[in-house]
Amino acid sequence: MLELKNIAASYSGIKALHDVSLTVQKGEMVALIGANGAGKSTLLNCISGIVKPVSGSIDLEGVNIASVRPWKISQSGLLQVPEGRQILPELTVLENLQLGQTALSGRAPTYTIDQVHDMFPVLHERKSQRAGSLSGGEQQMLAIGRALMGAPRLLLLDEPSLGLAPLLVQKVFDTLQALNKTGLTILLVEQNARQALNVTNRAYVLEQGRIVHEGESRVLSEDPDVLAHYLGLGAQSE
Amino acid sequence: MLAQQILNGLVVGGVYSLFALGFSLVFGIHKILNLAHGAVLMTGAFIGLYSVLLGLPLPVAMILAILGGGLVSVFIEFTAFRPLRNTGESEFGAIISSIGANLIIISIAQKISNTEILRFPFETFPIVIFQIAGIRVSLLQMFMAVMALALMAALMYYLMRTRHGRQVRAVAGNERAAVLLGVNPNIIYFQTFFISGALAGASGVLIGLAFGSIHFMMGEPFLLAAFAICILGGMGSIVGAMVAGLLFGMIQTLSVAYLPTGLTDAIIYSTIFVILIVRPNGLFGKAAAGVLRSQR
Ligand SMILES: Nc1ncnc2c1ncn2[C@@H]1O[C@H](COP(=O)(O)OP(=O)(O)OP(=O)(O)O)[C@@H](O)[C@H]1O
Ligand SMILES: [Mg+2]
Numbered sequence: 339m340l341e342l343k344n345i346a347a348s349y350s351g352i353k354a355l356h357d358v359s360l361t362v363q364k365g366e367m368v369a370l371i372g373a374n375g376a377g378k379s380t381l382l383n384c385i386s387g388i389v390k391p392v393s394g395s396i397d398l399e400g401v402n403i404a405s406v407r408p409w410k411i412s413q414s415g416l417l418q419v420p421e422g423r424q425i426l427p428e429l430t431v432l433e434n435l436q437l438g439q440t441a442l443s444g445r446a447p448t449y450t451i452d453q454v455h456d457m458f459p460v461l462h463e464r465k466s467q468r469a470g471s472l473s474g475g476e477q478q479m480l481a482i483g484r485a486l487m488g489a490p491r492l493l494l495l496d497e498p499s500l501g502l503a504p505l506l507v508q509k510v511f512d513t514l515q516a517l518n519k520t521g522l523t524i525l526l527v528e529q530n531a532r533q534a535l536n537v538t539n540r541a542y543v544l545e546q547g548r549i550v551h552e553g554e555s556r557v558l559s560e561d562p563d564v565l566a567h568y569l570g571l572g573a574q575s576e
Numbered sequence: 577m578l579a580q581q582i583l584n585g586l587v588v589g590g591v592y593s594l595f596a597l598g599f600s601l602v603f604g605i606h607k608i609l610n611l612a613h614g615a616v617l618m619t620g621a622f623i624g625l626y627s628v629l630l631g632l633p634l635p636v637a638m639i640l641a642i643l644g645g646g647l648v649s650v651f652i653e654f655t656a657f658r659p660l661r662n663t664g665e666s667e668f669g670a671i672i673s674s675i676g677a678n679l680i681i682i683s684i685a686q687k688i689s690n691t692e693i694l695r696f697p698f699e700t701f702p703i704v705i706f707q708i709a710g711i712r713v714s715l716l717q718m719f720m721a722v723m724a725l726a727l728m729a730a731l732m733y734y735l736m737r738t739r740h741g742r743q744v745r746a747v748a749g750n751e752r753a754a755v756l757l758g759v760n761p762n763i764i765y766f767q768t769f770f771i772s773g774a775l776a777g778a779s780g781v782l783i784g785l786a787f788g789s790i791h792f793m794m795g796e797p798f799l800l801a802a803f804a805i806c807i808l809g810g811m812g813s814i815v816g817a818m819v820a821g822l823l824f825g826m827i828q829t830l831s832v833a834y835l836p837t838g839l840t841d842a843i844i845y846s847t848i849f850v851i852l853i854v855r856p857n858g859l860f861g862k863a864a865a866g867v868l869r870s871q872r
Contacts, residue, residue, distance in 0.1 A: 409758050420756055424752070428749050437759075
């Protein structure tokens with residue numbers, strides 16, 4: 339469904355991504371893990387059209403979207419839940435969800451506001467409150483719910499577990515897994531490697547702008563190098 | 577008589593609010609200081625005046641001025657701001673290029689008007705005076721107040737109650753997040769600048785009718801006033817611009833009525849100065865003085 343070939347990206351001349359290739363098949367849930375500054379957000383922003391790659395191609399269902407404007411990409415159903423949630427704090431919770439419908443741009447919705455409310459009851463209870471008054475976890479629910487309102491064909495999530503208590507992290511991952519079960523294709527960026535590998539089918543490991551490992555999540559979570567560097571078990575085996 | 581002067585001040589202040597609102601809107605949503613906003617007011621006054629001179633009825637002239645103001649403002653956004661937007665360092669660039677746009681529009685108006693001071697023909701607006709509880713209220717004043725209130729109410733409705741207004745507020749809050757949600761920011765810029773210019777165009781006609789002098793430099797004192805009003809109300813705050821505009825008109829009118837004329841500006845700006853000492857972010861301002869930098 340999504341195919342990145344040899345993507346390179348840079349910020350004012352400094353390379354952040356080198357020759358990254360990655361695919362996501364329809365119905366899959368794929369993880370992209372890596373340490374701080376590895377280039378995970380840069381990669382998602384390339385896909386979303388916010389950062390223009392200097393070389394390489396990005397195909398969404400066979401159409402090259404590497405030079406398409408970012409709002410057009412979102413309107414085509416490739417929706418990103420950005421790092422730090424980026425909800426609109428001055429708008430109400432309901433307005434944030436309604437704003438999510440912008441991406442529909444004529445396409446049929448796949449989730450109604452009631453379905454999103456059922457999934458995250460707190461968004462219903464707090465619908466007329468300023469979104470900025472929600473807790474971090476609730477804001478993450480809002481950010482995900484808002485993306486669902488735009489009928490995603492492929493959902494990109496940038497560190498949805500960031501700054502959440504363990505119980506909430508679990509809840510977010512459970513939700514994503516449930517969404518994936520209903521057929522939603524997901525690309526999940528995480529630093530929280532263990533949890534991400536637990537809930538996904540396949541994974542990529544990004545290190546300093548390069549893919550250094552890829553494969554089935556189950557297999558990767560037993561790879562000695564991944565164990566050492568990303569699952570915190572390797573201090574003694576170096 | 578005080579009540580009379582307060583009424584006069586409120587009416588003039590309403591027009592100041594209307595004009596400052598457009599300036600504040602562009603700043604609040606896009607963090608752009610549009611220093612060509614005064615020229616848009618002047619353009620509105622010119623369009624209104626020349627339409628009347630061509631024999632069009634005043635309401636038509638008003639509508640043309642509103643549309644013309646909106647289009648000129650959009651043109652400024654296209655030529656002076658949009659090209660700078662992708663360069664990253666657009667903040668000071670935008671200030672300079674809008675000064676340039678201002679000068680160009682003013683020069684064109686100077687050519688058209690032969691550097692003359694013009695006025696609406698006598699009785700363009702019927703002179704009707706009502707006496708209400710001892711206060712004189714002219715039909716023109718009523719018209720000005722109704723226009724100002726109606727346009728401000730329409731703006732608030734648009735921003736707070738419509739789908740497009742919601743997208744505008746989203747871009748004001750976080751442009752990148754809005755884009756990721758599928759909002760086309762170019763359309764939002766277009767809308768903001770059009771509305772801002774339309775309000776300035778309407779203000780230009782109202783000011784031309786009320787003060788009876790239309791000339792190529794007429795926008796300049798109003799630009800300065802709008803700037804002061806926005807700082808007083810809190811940069812980017814819509815309610816702030818409305819309240820501060822009324823206050824500004826009132827202080828100005830009272831000062832003209834009761835104090836030597838030469839002191840008017842000194843009184844206005846020292847009053848604002850004193851208010852800002854007490855409330856450094858303005859009456860309705862939130863963020864600290866660094867909004868221009870920090871909200872980018
Ligand atoms: N806007 C920017 N301008 C300049 N350099 C940037 C910018 N954004 C990211 N970088 C640099 O690009 C590299 C990759 O950053 P990126 O944000 O993609 O990493 P990340 O994997 O998402 O990290 P984190 O886990 O901390 O979010 C880093 O070296 C970072 O400093
Ligand atoms: Mg990141």
